[in-house]
Amino acid sequence: MNSGGSSATVEVEHLTKIYRVHKRPPGLAAAMKSLLRRRYEEVRAVDDLSLSIAPGERVGFLGPNGAGKTTTLKVLSGLLHPTAGKVRVAGHVPQERQAAFLKRITLVMGQKQQLLWDLPPSETFALNRAVYDIPRVQFEETLEELTRLLEIGEVVGKPTRQLSLGERMKCELAAALLHRPEVLFLDEPTIGLDVSMQLTVREFVRRYNERFGATVMLTSHYMDDVAALCPRVVVIDQGKLRYDGGLAELVRTRRPEKRAVVGFERPVVRAELEESLGGMGRVVEHSDGKAVIQVRQSDLKAALAMVLARFPVADLTVEDPPLEEVMRELFAGEKPR
Amino acid sequence: MTMRAALRAYPTLLRVGLAEAVAYRAEMLVWMLTTTMPLVSLALWHAVAESGPIGRFGPRELTSYFLAGLIVRQVTSSWVVWEMNQEIRTGTLSLRLLRPIHPLLGYSAENLAALPIRGALSLPVALAMLFLGGSEGVSRFLDDPTLVPMLIAALVGAWLITFLLMCAIGALGFFMESSSSVFEVYLGLFFALSGYLFPLEFLAARAPWVMGATRALPFYYQLGFPIELMLGLLDRRAALRGLAIEWAYVAFFYLLATRLWRLGMRRFGAYGA
Amino acid sequence: MRRYLRLFFVQLRTSLTTGMQYRWEFLIDGLMALFWAAMALLPLWVLAGTGREVEGWTHPEMIVVLGWFVVLKGLLDGAVNPSLMAVVEHIRKGTLDFVLLKPADAQFLVSTARFDPWKMVDLPAGGAILVYAFSLLGRAPDAAHIAAALLLLVAASLVLYSLWILVVSAAFFVVRLDNLAFLFMSIYDFARWPVSIFKGAMRLVFTFVIPLAIMTTYPARALLGKLAPAVVAVVFLGAIGFMIVARLVWVRAIGRYTSASS
Known part of the structure; x- marks a missing residue:
């Protein structure tokens, strides 16, 4: 799957990521032994993955647990370095982690939060305005719009710890999007949310994509998220690409x-x-x-x-x-x- | 991020950090109350000095010394090593790395922002000290106006050494599992050689060469030096020489911390959280 | 009883297995224990340079107190504190209910939940300090004095454990148990000197309210042969009384906890 020129927002060529992990055997005797000699095991989290995503696309990233989805997203956002292969996102090499690159992307992880726990989300917003060096006018405009789209006007003044899971996720999204990133990596953004909150988040992501033309790459356990949001899906399993194409075709070819x-x-x-x-x-x-x-x-x-x-x-x-x-x-x- | 952009962001980082510190004030008070070591040491040496002063230190001087130690420890403390360890372990460091600002700068703002609260909470101790020191303590600062800027420079330097050293040790967490043991060794050496357990002059009778060595090591400049400066135990020459050595250490640990951090990041990228 | 003994060994075994997973911890914790023991000796070493006695305690005698301090610290860090942290975690995650549902005494379960075997290296380190102190004194302690000291060590452990139970009980009333735990740890630091160096109210507090004196000063005096047998008996009975009080408070706290939570 060769990408055509530099017009793509995300370009991945033959990406491979190998971890070396320490194997911890069960049992007391075995643990004693591993005190002396440590055994390592190589894990091929991503294996020769190639894909290319055009600006403004919404792509669903599917695969069973441990398929390498999160690893791929982390490589794409510059947190992990590829073992082999080439990666370009928004014209940058992610692993260089240049400020200009970080300002153009965002990574939302449903399991981790950047909101300051004991302060209202508005404080995190102010912090991000400073950190991302967002001009005040643009900041206020964006914040106003995000507040409206996500319906969080009521909650941004309350300490984060008092918010419900859904409210927290919505504020998390707002915090992650204040700098108007062009590329959104969403890792399980709806995990643990109830159905109506899932719908809200989903609808919001679609609107943000349409409003700002941002590229979206999303992993989710909830197939409905992907079905509703992503015309294109990429399926990986054990780090290998299994399918890349339209969702409708996937359903048709696999289940005629x-x-x-x-x-x-x-x-x-x-x-x-x-x-x-x-x-x-x-x-x-x-x-x-x-x-x-x-x-x-x-x-x-x-x-x-x-x-x-x-x-x-x-x-x-x-x-x-x-x-x-x-x-x-x-x-x-x-x-x- | 350019330096100018970072400087523009810094006040906001400090403001939000302060708001966070205020939210945690109760915890902070408890943490401060757990700093009992100066009082433990004071109990011992006070009892000893009752049978006659030890060198320049009678019971009253010892009380001033250890109370000053308590304050210096509070306003120059850092806990970034624990924070880094936890963030590396839980993977929340990722969120920090996604921001277009150097993580060490972020840590420093969080750390610095909490210090005013600590200072305010240790105000009663400072007042008690002033009361004990009587008018002579006040007049010392009035007699020599250069003492105030020197003391401030000494305290800032002490905090920077502590913070940067902790950053360096914290960055070791990228390379080894037992970085916390390195930290413990550091803490032990700090206790022993900074003047935390006793005024370092007490070593003169027992092992003069150890006392000489403490002047060349960084620990003294983190605690003993600012205390002695505060209590007027140093003449102008000794004070200036101390400041020079202290700030040389600041520069050294700055280079060490940033370098280790850079290497650590490379490693973190290869292995992940 | 046998069931509880078996339970105890199962819990100990789990802790050991967990401890084994950390490759260097064993060696490093051992070295750290020696390191901290040396650090604890440092002020006394400096003090010896001045050649003074403190409140009637000579330099080697103070080292005996310090030896007990390190021994007790080993128990505190190795057995008591890890379980305490386990309870903190239970309360934070809201899983304490699972413990209370188990068909065994809750106090037993939470207080044997976790051991940190490597931290117990303080025990031999403390022993070494005691040997060193007596080599400075140039004599060996009497058998009778050793027996009295061991009896007081048991009393000290009971007091330590009871204090721990009181702290955990307090956790049912106040929210932040970990803070209380840290506070207790830092107060324990005062036990490294003979209690007689403290004056007035502090001395009373450290003898009767937070009986640090029972933990280190009394066993030290017993070992030095400076404690009448009657006092040993009184201290021992006092420790048992303390434990009974702690148990009563615990039962009340549990009752309150189970009736308050829905």
Whole structure:
């Protein structure tokens, strides 16, 4: 995947990151032994990863735990140095950590906070204004806009420790975006938040992206975040790139089957339904008045016609399988060789 | 970040740091109360001096000495080593590194901002000392107006040595797991050789060469030197020579801390948090 | 009883395994203990240079007090303090309820939760200081005096442990236990000198309220043969009384904690 010229905001070429970690064996006797001799193990967190992201893109970064997502984001934001490969973000080499670079990016980590715990968020904002050397007019403008978008006007004056998790995350986002970064790295920004707060954060990220044309790279455990926010997804597993492309295509190529949710007027026997389907598909869920049928795309029309003809159908909807399932399939089906 | 931009940011860093220190004032008071060592030492030497002064120190002089020690310790203290250790361990250092300002500058502002609170909390001790020292203490400062700027320079230098030394030890945390032991060794040497446990002159009777050595080591300039300056135990020449050595150490530890930090960052980038 | 003994060894074993994971800690903590012991001796060494006695205590006799100080510090840092920090963590994370739910005595569980075996190197270091002190005195302590001193060491441990229980109990009433713990540690520093160098109110406080005298001065005097057997008995009984008081306070505190939290 070669990037075309310098127009890309994020360019990663053959990135590899290897850690050397100390292995701590369990048990007293083994621990005694490791006092004398320490065993190291190499962990290939990122393995020959290449990708390129254009300005203004929103990219979802998916993969199971320990796939190397956070490591990649840390390399991209300059916290970690690549073991091999080339990385450029916003025209800079991240690991040089030039002030000009740091002013153009932001990294939000859902698990770590920069807000000062015992002071109101407004103090952290003031601190960041000084640290990022933001002109006062621009600062006030941005703050006003962020406050409106995130609806945090009420809470910025209260000590951070008194805020709810959701309020804290919103203020965290505001603090991270005051300097109007062009590149946003979001690592699990919605972790632990309730559904409505997830929606708010998601909606905010989309608006910020549209309003400022910023490039967004996001990891999340919640597939809904990615599905709602990112037209493009990058999937990695064990540090290796597994997929890079449109979300819709991913779902289509990995799961060419469709799901039909059928409601019946009166109970239908499962075996009967399965027999009638024959080789076209299978019943994945069944209760008295309802069944979920999974069929290949090509057989969809025929299968639906059969069901409508033979059973007392009250209503019928067709949908794609949930993204979680697509992912599970992707990681289960394609173990590295 | 250019130096000018950093200087522009510094007042805000100090203001926010002060607000944070005010929020933690109760903790700070407890922390200060845990600084009992000067009083522990005072109890011993006071009892000893009751049977006659030790050199230049009678019971009253000893009380002044250790109370002054308490104050100097409060207003020149630093805890950046613990902060760095914790941030390296928990990975929150990452957030600091994402900011376009040198982390050591950030630490220094946080540290410096808390000192006024500590100073204010140790005011009662200072008043007690003034009361004990009587009019002669006050008149000493009136007689020699250069004493005030010299004392300020000595205190600033003492704080800078402490802070920079701690930064250097803290940066060792990038390279080794047991940097806290290095710190403990430092702390032990500081206790022994700074004049914290006894006025260093007491060494003269027992081991004159050790006393000579303390003048060449940095520890004395972190504590004993400002105390002696404050109590008028040094003549002008000794004071100026002390200041020169103290500030030479400031320069040395500045170079050491920034250099170790730079090396540490390279390492942190390779291994991560 | 056997169950508690087994529990004790399980907890000790976990602590040992945890301690083993830190490669250099063992060696370094050992060296540090020697280093701090030497540091503690330093003021007395300087004092010896002046050739003075303090309140009737000669230089070697003061070193005996210091030896007990280091021994007790080993117990404090190795056994008492780590558990205290464990309770601090429990309270901060709100996991103390799990401990209270376990079908064993809560006081036993929290006070044996964690040991820091490496910190116990202070015990031999303190012993070495005692040997050094007696070599300065040019004699060996009597067997009877050693017995009395060991009895008082038990009393000192009881007092130390009871103080600890009181501090933890206080944690149910006030919020910041770690601060209390640090405060206690720094007050303990006063125990390094014979209690007689303190005057007036301080002496009373250090004898009866925070009985630092029982921890170091009395065992030292017993070892030196300067303590009447009757006093040894009284101190020992006093220590037991102290422990009973601490237990009662603990039971009350736990009762209050469980009834207050929902």
